[in-house]
Structures are given as C-alpha cells and as structure tokens.
Amino acid sequence: MTTPADDLFPHLEDPEPRRVGPGQTHATGILPAHAIQSLIREKEIWGSPEIEQAQIQPASLDLRLGTTAYRLRASFLPGPHRGVMECVEELTLHKIDLTEGAVLETGCVYLVPLVEALALSERTSAAANPKSSTGRLDVFTRVITDFCAEFDQVEAGYKGHLYLEISPRTFPILVRPGSRLSQIRFRRGTPTHSDAELKRLHEQVKLVEGEADIDGGLALTVNLKTDREDGLVGYRAKRHTDVIDVDRPDAYEVLDFWEPLYIRDSKGLVLDPDEFYILASREAVHVPPTHAAEMVPYNPLVGEFRVHYAGFFDPGFGAREAGGVGSRAVLEVRSHDVPFILEHRQIIGRLVYERLTDRPGKLYGGDIGSNYQRQGLKLSKHFKAR
Structure with a gap:
C-alpha cells in the first residue's frame, strides 16, 4: 500500500503567499531557473542524490531515472483514490535493476520511479514533457503522480513522488540511474495567454x-x-x-x-x-x-x-x-x-x-x-x- 503523501513530507507545510520578489515582473507565470533553484532550497523539489546544477534549464528541470524499472502489462492512470505503486503491484510483469544499465525494448511499457520528488505550495503547479532528444528517438514518455487523473500534469500543492512511463516505439534504448528522458516546468498561479x-x-x-x-x-x-x-x-x-x-x-x-x-x-x-x-x-x-x-x-x-x-x-x-x-x-x-x-x-x-x-x-x-x-x-x- 502507498503511504499517504502528507505523511511522506511532514517537514514542509504550505507557506503563506509571498509578494512578488525583487527582480520579478509578474506574480504568475512559468518559473525561470533562479526560481526553480529557490524551490530546491526550500525543499519544494528534492532528490537523493541531490539535484545537480546541470539539470536546471532556463525554465525547466531535467528529471532523473531511479534505480528500478517495472515492465508493465499496460499503461495506466491511478485515479484519485490510489497511489502509483499500488497499481504497479497489480500490473508488473518483471522488475529490472538499472544499476549497471538495462535495455528497454520496443513495444513494451515500463514504469520507473524518478529521483526527484515534490512538496509544492498550493500556488505552484507543474507540467512535464519528454526532452527534445527523447522525442527525436521516438521514445514515448509521460510523468505520473500519485492519485492523478492526467498524464504529465502535477496539481498545485502536490506532495509526493514522481514516476515516468517509458515506451520505446522504434529503437531499443539503454538507460541507467540518472538518465534524463523527461523535463518538468513549474507554474505560479493561472496566467492567461490569448x-x-x-x-x-x-x-x-x-x-x-x-x-x-x-x-x-x-x-x-x-x-x-x-x-x-x-x-x-x-x-x-x-x-x-x-x-x-x-x-x-x-x-x-x-x-x-x-x-x-x-x-x-x-x-x-x-x-x-x-x-x-x-x-x-x-x-x-x-x-x-x-x-x-x-x-x-x-x-x-x-x-x-x-x-x-x-x-x-x-x-x-x-x-x-x-x-x-x-x-x-x-x-x-x-x-x-x-x-x-x-x-x-x-x-x-x-x-x-x-x-x-x-x-x-x-x-x-x-x-x-x-x-x-x-x-x-x-x-x-x-x-x-x-
């Protein structure tokens, strides 16, 4: 069974909303690199091993694979009442150790827990995409969170782990812990774009x-x-x-x-x-x-x-x-x-x-x-x- 998300992150409570800081021009929008670094310092984003500077892009963060992959019978969404690992227990065909590197075959669906985890404030949400190099290899990836009903979307205030669904479509790929196939961007508020x-x-x-x-x-x-x-x-x-x-x-x-x-x-x-x-x-x-x-x-x-x-x-x-x-x-x-x-x-x-x-x-x-x-x-x- 999956531990409730709030129990995983007792050290961080939702802070009081802060005013727009020095140098900022908008209270809402996509967060740039220095704001992502602030989220890391404040433990709204964290990982073990610690997040590297090279992961931080101008307005996104590269996500790293963990040490284990699960080959699944099918893709899934956990829905609002279940954690991801509860579903994995039901759907797993094979557990794969990535420590020395492992090949992910075409036509198969894999689920890999990511190194990074989140403890977002109620005013911060996130969305994910494959990295450019991942898409150009025809590797289909989607980020999943506990209790989610959509792929690649992280609700404001989410506190929990991140997981990556991986399905190579054309080329088999060799991956290992720390490989970066996906990226995540963080959004403050609900800005409009017309x-x-x-x-x-x-x-x-x-x-x-x-x-x-x-x-x-x-x-x-x-x-x-x-x-x-x-x-x-x-x-x-x-x-x-x-x-x-x-x-x-x-x-x-x-x-x-x-x-x-x-x-x-x-x-x-x-x-x-x-x-x-x-x-x-x-x-x-x-x-x-x-x-x-x-x-x-x-x-x-x-x-x-x-x-x-x-x-x-x-x-x-x-x-x-x-x-x-x-x-x-x-x-x-x-x-x-x-x-x-x-x-x-x-x-x-x-x-x-x-x-x-x-x-x-x-x-x-x-x-x-x-x-x-x-x-x-x-x-x-x-x-x-x-």
Whole structure:
C-alpha cells in the first residue's frame, strides 16, 4: 500500500503567499531557473542524490531515472483514490535493476520511479514533457503522480513522488540511474495567454519572419523544400536496429538508424502508417527571454498524423539575444491508420507562448551549451553530424 503523501513530507507545510520578489515582473507565470533553484532550497523539489546544477534549464528541470524499472502489462492512470505503486503491484510483469544499465525494448511499457520528488505550495503547479532528444528517438514518455487523473500534469500543492512511463516505439534504448528522458516546468498561479497577447508579442519581437498565422497559437508549417543540393527534407526511422545508449552523444552513424528522405518535383511526402519521421518546420522560431513556448496538439480533423512528442521550448530558443537567428522546430511525426500525404507549407502544429514570472539569468543557447540552438533539420544529439 502507498503511504499517504502528507505523511511522506511532514517537514514542509504550505507557506503563506509571498509578494512578488525583487527582480520579478509578474506574480504568475512559468518559473525561470533562479526560481526553480529557490524551490530546491526550500525543499519544494528534492532528490537523493541531490539535484545537480546541470539539470536546471532556463525554465525547466531535467528529471532523473531511479534505480528500478517495472515492465508493465499496460499503461495506466491511478485515479484519485490510489497511489502509483499500488497499481504497479497489480500490473508488473518483471522488475529490472538499472544499476549497471538495462535495455528497454520496443513495444513494451515500463514504469520507473524518478529521483526527484515534490512538496509544492498550493500556488505552484507543474507540467512535464519528454526532452527534445527523447522525442527525436521516438521514445514515448509521460510523468505520473500519485492519485492523478492526467498524464504529465502535477496539481498545485502536490506532495509526493514522481514516476515516468517509458515506451520505446522504434529503437531499443539503454538507460541507467540518472538518465534524463523527461523535463518538468513549474507554474505560479493561472496566467492567461490569448491570441491577442500573442499578436502583441509578435509585433514587439517577431516570433517568426514575415506574417504570423495566429489562431489558437502560432501556426507552424512543414518544410518539404530545401536549398540543399541533395534535396534532403527529412528522415524515416529504420526498424530492427542496434540499441541506443541515451547517455552517449555523437556516438552513432545516421545511416545505421535512419533513411534519408528526398523530395523531387515539388511532390508531397507520403507518410506510411506506423512509421516514424523527423521533419522540420518552414518557419524559424524565436522564443524571447520573457516567454516559454509549447507545441500543442493540432486539430486531428485536418490530418491522420501525430506530431511532436517533445513540445517545450525554453526562453531564448532561436532568439537573437541568445545567439540565435531563429531555429526551426523539429517535427516528430507518426501517421495513424492510413497513408497520408503531407504537402509543403501544410500546417502541422501550433505554438502557445506563455510568459515567465521573470527573465532567467541564462538563456537557451550558448550560455548553457544547448544542443539545438540555430538548428535546421536535426536528429537527436546521439547521432554524428553528417
């Protein structure tokens, strides 16, 4: 049985609401890195081993795998009356020790308790996403909490452990304690973000070059034309490949895992059912230092495909202030039950921008050695540059 969450964290009570601190510009919004560090000092976020500075991104925190994985019969949500480990006891097929590293196979569902735990105040909530490199490997991950009814959402005031559901879809992966597949961001209050605000932001900082299509977020379209001599516009994942060690960057040959895709004569790209593709947006995106952005699910009525597992863009992504000149959004695309033709400039997703409570001290990009600043069409960091 799972111990009640309040009994796990007797040392921390919900503090009285504090005023907006020095240097802050908004009482509500996404928390930047220095505010995340404050949560760590105040034990609203904690872990053993202790959280490392390298985990803290401009407006998010990388989450680490613990020492044990459970292979499950099926994915699940615990619901409002059960803890996660109660469900794991019923669904576990096999318990796996990750201490020396272990392979997670494709087509299987695993649950790993994370190192980090939370004891949030009643005014702070959180949301999670796969890291960019995780999504580009077609590894499906979702954070679960005790007593939750939604994936990747942490209610304000949550006190308890975090768990990560992992399901490799294309490549088997090698993981170990401390591997970072997911990230979490923290939100103070319930800030609003409307199309009107987004249009004003675009007028101020030019989120994309030229006219912006803003309707339920900033529209992104797929790029199926290229200035490259070889005509490369994307990649399709190969099946039955070698294992990918998630902690080894720049280690694998592209052609051992990916089939390059070329477009000729302005024809569209046919997405084959249940195949995984890496494509790029036509737009070069700017995320100003005052905001973060998230790719939101696009209307399923306009296409039989899913795009973008990893949907979080840190402040400074593509921004001039962080050494960027606009960065393409890499699109992780999977068709559904039938073949579907993508055309150049077809809308494939929308970005919703949300302000931060304060500008972070460091931005996505050269300040922190980010892998995907100034990117065009780019595979995950695990593959050697072509």
